[in-house]
Amino acid sequence: MSALVVSDVSRNFGGVQALSNVSFEVAPGERRLIIGPNGAGKTTLFNLLSGVLAVSDGKVMLFDRDITNLPPYERAHMGLARTFQITNLFPRLSVLENVLLALQAADKSAFSMLARMRANRPLFHNAESLLQEWDLAAIAGRAARDISYGEQRQVDLILAMAMRPKVLLLDEPTAGLSAAEVVRVVGMVRSLPKDMTILMIEHDMDVAFALADRITVLHQGRLIAEGEVAAIRNDPHVSAIYLGAD
């Protein structure tokens, strides 16, 4: 069984064909890198997988279940989580509250308002230990809008991981991070459970090549290459359109 099967998926916006007949499969536990020039359709692909956008045509299967027409929250409950290119935290809530909300969302039985959540001790402890684990306990009490951009990206990643997803979509997880933070985030992704399937859009090739098993290359909405890291790295066509010659 594949974790994810994308069959002949297309999406257009008005007259613009953002994705055309894209098909690929991702095995359980695989770390798949999605690369391509700016505007190739990478984020659109993630929006179709997470259900934020509907496909114009084609089919998406998650662990053999057809999810093509499911809304985002149902896909999330089935174990699909994502991070965003630009973070999507609740700006006025504290970091801890943001984590609490994510944990609560992951645990369907604990549905309650934020005020009552604070009384839910196990949830509270869970959130605190997550922040501690990732060395972010010092900013737990600060409003999300007041922490630095790099910290916001890390919290975003923790929120996605707090959902304990089976399939995790990471949209440029290291963009805008300092060199030290990049190392941390790479470590975070590396330490995720081996059976978690990860699809990642990333422009930092050192990061990408360090984490990926296989690479899928998009160009102008089409899938133009797919293969092992080394093969794609040495593919002259991929170099010409994406990496650039040295």
Next chain:
Amino acid sequence: MLRVQDIHTYYRDSYILQGVTLELKPGQVVALLGRNGVGKTTLARSIVGLTPAKRGNILFKDADITHMPAHRIARMGIGLVPQGRRVFRSLTVKEHLQVTARGHGRWTFDRIVELFPNLHARLRSLAGKLSGGEQQMLAAGRALVGNPALLVMDEPTEGLAPLMVRELGRVIESLKHAGTSILLIEQQLAFALRYADIVFIMSKGRIVHQCTPAELVADADTKARYLGV
């Protein structure tokens, strides 16, 4: 060109810039490095008038711009490529490049769309519909058509594919040769060091180190201490 003298800037209740001093000469590229959260973006915002300094002075071409409103600072010739793009979602690509066009400099509408073919292909698209990387190109293009004398770039490579990062590098070189000063805030160390004449490192709201790119490359101590590499 630009002289920042002992500025102190607050962001809501937080005391962010705690006495920053730096200088940029015409045609000079200054890289501003440091971990996230040390005040680099706040410094950029203080210079362009979005978060004015409470104390200290900022002089641009010898005029005191410390408390000048942002639109007047822009008209005086300081351009900003903001972190996180900040494009106007409801304007088209073409409108972006028209409303900010200024002066009779080298950076015309035609030149920008030649430089960024993605933008040329999507002139009539709303900026909010562009991909992240395309929005980044638009943010750069929008600043360039203003033909600024000083360009403040806050992480301009974020979200750009490797090929476009090289293209942006060529733009910076060309600006530099034309005498434009650039304050480059950048997390991609190799990129910053390749184009900078001088490097300033910030930590906790202050400039803590100043050196040449070559000196920084050789200084493992400073890199480890302030950049974590």
